Each structure stands twice: as C-alpha cells, then as structure tokens.
Amino acid sequence: MAGRQRHRLLLENAEQLVLVCGRREPYLRRDGAAGLGVLRAASLVGWLYQSCGPGRCLVDAHTHPVWAGDRVHEFAMKLAGASYMEIHQAGGGIHFTVEHTRKATEDELFTAFQQRLGRMLRAGSTLVECKSGYGLNLETELKMLRVIERARKSMDIGISSTYCGAHAVPKGKTATEATDDIINNHLPKLKELKLSGEINVNNIDVFCEKGVFDVESTRRILEAGKDIGLQINFHGDELHPMKSAELGAELGARAISHLEEVSDEGIVAMARAKCAAVLLPTTAYMLRLKQPQARKMLEEGVIVALGSDFNPNAYCFSMPMVMHLACVNMKMSMNEALAAATINAAYALGKSDTHGSLEVGKQGDLLIINSSRWEHLIYQFGGHEALINYVIVKGKVIYENDRRI
Numbered sequence: 001m002a003g004r005q006r007h008r009l010l011l012e013n014a015e016q017l018v019l020v021c022g023r024r025e026p027y028l029r030r031d032g033a034a035g036l037g038v039l040r041a042a043s044l045v046g047w048l049y050q051s052c053g054p055g056r057c058l059v060d061a062h063t064h065p066v067w068a069g070d071r072v073h074e075f076a077m078k079l080a081g082a083s084y085m086e087i088h089q090a091g092g093g094i095h096f097t098v099e100h101t102r103k104a105t106e107d108e109l110f111t112a113f114q115q116r117l118g119r120m121l122r123a124g125s126t127l128v129e130c131k132s133g134y135g136l137n138l139e140t141e142l143k144m145l146r147v148i149e150r151a152r153k154s155m156d157i158g159i160s161s162t163y164c165g166a167h168a169v170p171k172g173k174t175a176t177e178a179t180d181d182i183i184n185n186h187l188p189k190l191k192e193l194k195l196s197g198e199i200n201v202n203n204i205d206v207f208c209e210k211g212v213f214d215v216e217s218t219r220r221i222l223e224a225g226k227d228i229g230l231q232i233n234f235h236g237d238e239l240h241p242m243k244s245a246e247l248g249a250e251l252g253a254r255a256i257s258h259l260e261e262v263s264d265e266g267i268v269a270m271a272r273a274k275c276a277a278v279l280l281p282t283t284a285y286m287l288r289l290k291q292p293q294a295r296k297m298l299e300e301g302v303i304v305a306l307g308s309d310f311n312p313n314a315y316c317f318s319m320p321m322v323m324h325l326a327c328v329n330m331k332m333s334m335n336e337a338l339a340a341a342t343i344n345a346a347y348a349l350g351k352s353d354t355h356g357s358l359e360v361g362k363q364g365d366l367l368i369i370n371s372s373r374w375e376h377l378i379y380q381f382g383g384h385e386a387l388i389n390y391v392i393v394k395g396k397v398i399y400e401n402d403r404r405i
C-alpha cells in the first residue's frame with residue numbers, strides 16, 4: 001500500500017444494500033436478473049485496493065458526449081414531423097454537429113465534455129462509454145479522442161472510449177472512400193498512438209444503416225478495428241433491418257446498440273455469441289421509433305444492457321430516466337433494468353470484472369440514495385436529483401448532494 005492513497009468507507013445500517021451479483025457473474029440473463037442480491041439492514045466497510053469493494057454503481061453503455069453546436073432547432077423540426085434521416089440527408093443531424101465540432105478548439109470541447117460528465121455523474125453514472133464520431137476526418141477524430149483521454153486522466157468518473165470515425169459518410173466522399181480512409185489512415189494512426197501510450201481507445205464503432213455504412217463496409221471496418229485490438233461495439237438495425245445482429249455475432253462483437261429492427265435470427269445469433277444488446281430507450285422515445293423487442297431478447301437469452309445515448313439528438317444524461325423508459329416502453333422489469341444498467345452495461349464494455357456489482361475484489365463504486373427501497377430510483381421518473389445523496393467512486397465520495405430533501 002506504500003505510496004498509494006487509501007480511502008476508507010463506512011456505511012452503517014443501510015435499509016437495503018443492492019449487490020446486483022454475488023458470485024462474480026460476468027453478466028445476468030433474464031433468470032439471473034430476477035434474483036438480484038439485496039441485503040437488508042446492512043453495513044459495509046470498504047478500503048480501496050483491499051479486498052472489499054462496494055459498488056452498485058450505474059454504468060452508461062452508450063454516449064456521444066464530445067461535440068459543439070446546438071441542435072435544439074432540430075428537435076422542433078422533428079416535433080413538426082421531420083424524420084431523423086430526412087434531417088441527416090438534408091445535411092443536418094450528425095453533419096451539423098461535425099461542422100461545429102471541426103471548428104471548436106480542443107479546450108472548448110473539453111470544457112463542454114467535462115460539464116456533461118459532471119451531469120452524468122450526478123445522475124449516478126460512474127462508468128461511461130464515450131464515442132468520437134463528430135470529426136469523420138482524422139484530425140478531428142483524434143482531437144475528440146484526445147479530449148476523452150484527458151478526461152479519463154483528470155476526472156474520477158470511469159471512461160471506456162470508442163473510435164466512431166464511421167458515424168456518417170463525410171460530405172464529399174462515398175461510403176467506400178470513407179471506409180478506405182478509415183482502414184488505411186485512421187486505424188494505423190490509432191494503433192501507433194496506442195503503442196506510444198498517447199491515446200488508449202477501447203472500442204470500435206460503425207453506424208451500420210441504410211444510406212450510411214452498409215453491411216460490407218461495416219464488416220471491413222470492424223474487422224480492421226479488431227485486428228488492432230479494439231472491441232467491436234457498433235450501431236446496428238436501428239432504422240432499417242440490416243442484419244447487423246447476424247454480422248456482429250459472426251465477428252465476435254462485444255455489443256451492438258439500438259436493434260429496433262433486429263431480425264428473429266439476429267436475436268438468436270446474439271444470444272449464442274454472448275453479444276450484448278445495448279438498448280437505448282431515449283432514442284426510440286425521442287424519434288418515436290418502434291421499441292426494440294427487449295422481452296423477446298430476454299426470453300431468448302440475450303444479455304441486455306442499457307445506455308443513455310446522450311447526443312445532440314437525444315439529450316438525456318440520466319440512467320435512472322433510461323431505466324424508467326426501459327420498464328414502461330420496453331416492458332422490462334425493474335430488476336432487469338437495474339441489471340442492464342449495471343453488470344450488463346459493464347459487460348458490454350468488457351469491464352464486468354471490475355465494475356457493475358457490489359462484490360469483493362471489484363472497484364468501489366457506489367450510490368447512496370435517500371429512500372427505503374432502491375426501486376424509487378426508477379419509479380420517481382426525473383426525480384433522481386433529489387434521491388441521490390452520494391456518489392462514490394473507488395471508495396471515495398466524489399459527489400455529495402446538498403439539494404436533497
């Protein structure tokens with residue numbers, strides 16, 4: 001322990017202590033989630049770097065938090081009837097954000113990102129996946145990834161970083177040209193920066209969608225990313241059925257997000273491949289899409305995780321809100337939603353050995369809420385600001401709520 005800072009945590013007489021798992025399970029399928037470990041009238045002592053690590057933290061498995069430019073006007077357009085793809089094809093949506101993000105300085109992006117991470121943390125997330133993808137050219141993609149790396153090194157919140165250079169086809173290029181650019185220029189540079197320790201990217205992502213990257217381009221990019229050691233974690237089957245789930249299962253993807261339009265065969269393939277389904281209730285709600293078939297996925301044995309999808313289209317930082325939407329709109333039980341926002345979200349990021357449950361040997365991340373039953377965090381939608389008393393990361397209190405009631 002010499003030279004290390006030691007944080008001691010003592011929590012006495014909690015009415016409930018939600019462990020999530022108790023036997024170092026890497027994920028919980030439907031039946032496992034039904035029996036979440038809950039201790040009553042419990043106390044807990046934790047020492048960072050020692051054997052007992054407290055942690056029912058929330059994990060956000062999908063966010064786009066580094067960008068510049070305001071898209072509130074597009075929300076108004078969507079309310080007036082425009083579809084996501086109509087706005088995208090007219091040069092708005094991701095393209096609008098790319099234009100502004102390219103112009104922003106690294107410091108400007110970092111300041112906005114830091115504030116967004118702070119809001120996620122105050123809503124209870126202690127591990128968050130963060131994507132690039134509003135640069136599309138190498139220069140701006142690297143700028144975004146440097147910003148993510150800077151936050152990883154300077155902030156308490158945990159970060160899993162994702163290279164998403166194939167988030168859209170940049171203006172002036174065809175999808176094939178963009179694919180070649182990524183494979184021949186972007187990925188070799190990422191490999192070099194990883195080796196030198198400058199930028200340590202964890203996952204590779206592609207927006208596999210009609211009019212964006214088709215299945216063949218997606219396959220080429222994901223395989224090239226896997227070859228340089230990145231975990232495959234991509235957007236698929238969102239607006240059109242693309243057979244993205246089948247592709248992901250074949251390539252050994254760790255996770256696929258969205259899946260509103262997944263096929264029955266895709267669901268079975270994902271269950272077999274232990275490829276997590278990251279469902280994003282905010283997007284389906286915002287864009288009035290058909291809901292992903294969470295119940296069918298759970299019944300077929302898919303590992304279901306949740307993410308906020310925070311981005312300029314779906315402006316939501318809160319995993320408690322996401323769990324609420326998953327329960328009401330996707331018909332998940334509260335236990336399933338909690339498993340999906342903790343251990344399964346950690347699994348989707350390849351981090352369930354250290355995050356996602358309150359177990360001996362794991363990192364000490366923990367939320368303390370001001371309520372007799374944990375379910376209030378889901379039930380009181382939009383109420384997490386008053387409910388969350390403390391957010392603890394690695395055994396250290398990093399947020400104390402002075403506005404609680």
Ligand SMILES: N=CN[C@@H](CCC(=O)O)C(=O)O
Nearest residue numbers: 093094207283309311312313
């Ligand atoms: N679908 C693709 N990407 C994002 C939206 C990004 C944006 O509109 O800026 C999503 O996951 O919802």
Ligand SMILES: [Zn+2]
Nearest residue numbers: 062064235309
């Ligand atoms: Zn996304």
